Amino acid sequence: MSKRYFLGLDVGSSSVKASLVDTESGKCAATTFYPETEAPIIAIKSGWAEQNPEMWWTNCKLCINKVKEMANAKAEDIAAIGISYQMHGLVCVNKNLEVLRPAIIWCDSRAVPYGEKAFRGIGADKCLGHLLNSPGNFTAAKLAWVKDNEPDIYNKVYKFMLPGDYIAMKLSGIVNTTASGLSEGILWDFKEKKTADFL
Numbered sequence: 001m002s003k004r005y006f007l008g009l010d011v012g013s014s015s016v017k018a019s020l021v022d023t024e025s026g027k028c029a030a031t032t033f034y035p036e037t038e039a040p041i042i043a044i045k046s047g048w049a050e051q052n053p054e055m056w057w058t059n060c061k062l063c064i065n066k067v068k069e070m071a072n073a074k075a076e077d078i079a080a081i082g083i084s085y086q087m088h089g090l091v092c093v094n095k096n097l098e099v100l101r102p103a104i105i106w107c108d109s110r111a112v113p114y115g116e117k118a119f120r121g122i123g124a125d126k127c128l129g130h131l132l133n134s135p136g137n138f139t140a141a142k143l144a145w146v147k148d149n150e151p152d153i154y155n156k157v158y159k160f161m162l163p164g165d166y167i168a169m170k171l172s173g174i175v176n177t178t179a180s181g182l183s184e185g186i187l188w189d190f191k192e193k194k195t196a197d198f199l
Contacts, residue, residue, distance in 0.1 A: 004079045005029060005071065007178040011085035013049075013105055016065030020071045021078055028106045030070035034059040037179065037187050042102055047109040047173050050102035053091050056163065057170045068072065085164035087184055090142040093166075097175070101150065103163060104142045114148075115141035115186075122198070130191045131199075134184070139185030140199060 003022060007123050010017040015038065019031040039059070040048040069073065092100045093194040104111070115135035119127050127134055139162060147154045159175045162184060169175050182188035182195060 002077050003071075003073070005073055005077055006076045007081045009060055009063070009069070009081065009083045009167060011060070011083065011167055013041060013051065013092055013107070014125075016056055016063050018067050020067045020073060020078075024141050029073070032063050032066045032069040032070070034062040034066075036100050040170070041105070041107075044188060047112040048054070049105050050075075051105050051168050052090075053099050053163065056167060059129070060170070068147035080141045083164045085162065085167070087162075088138050088142075089163040090139050090146070091144075091163060091166040092146065092153065092157045092160045093175075094156050095170075096157075097169065097173075100156055103166075104145070105163075106143070109137060111129055111141035111145040112137050114144040116143070118199070129188045131186055131196060132190050133186060135186045135199070140187055 004024070005020040005166070006023055008019045008021065015035060017033040018032070021027065022029050022123040027145045032102045039051065039055065042048075042052075044050075086106050088106045094100055115137055118135040122135075139141065141162055146157075161169065161175060161177060164179050165175070165177045165181060179188050183190070187196050187199060188194075189198075
């Protein structure tokens with residue numbers, strides 16, 4: 001019987017990293033990262049930071065192929081995949097699951113005023129009691145910025161997601177997230193244990 005592996009992917013803003021871990025021994029069989037030099041960040045204006053999600057996917061594929069080659073593993077030898085990623089990014093796709101604009105990533109600060117306005121409008125008690133945080137510069141505030149500043153793009157948005165959800169979608173064809181992912185976007189109501197529909 002061939003060895004079985006867990007595949008770990010880390011989608012960072014500087015690179016995508018991948019490791020194959022032997023399921024029996026727990027030892028790392030192979031690890032790599034792409035690109036070999038720091039990935040570019042698009043900064044058209046001061047305080048802006050964007051990356052092309054398709055670049056993350058290209059680098060994921062390069063990483064996966066490399067660790068499989070290094071460990072002499074096949075796709076069917078991978079028992080499970082775990083994805084970690086840069087937080088608070090905004091990826092928008094259309095009905096064909098095509099990226100509509102570069103992702104607004106974690107270190108982009110353009111949406112801070114939107115988060116502050118939401119915090120004042122919703123109120124500190126409701127934000128802190130239900131969301132456990134201020135909307136600040138989280139994903140929902142970034143989506144509000146797109147709605148106000150890029151209405152043509154916003155009107156084409158079928159789904160929006162986090163960077164890790166985008167990679168999971170590319171691997172599976174399914175758009176999905178978790179309660180912790182929704183929380184990261186400031187879209188999870190901890191008190192009601194459901195999406196924060198009031199936001």
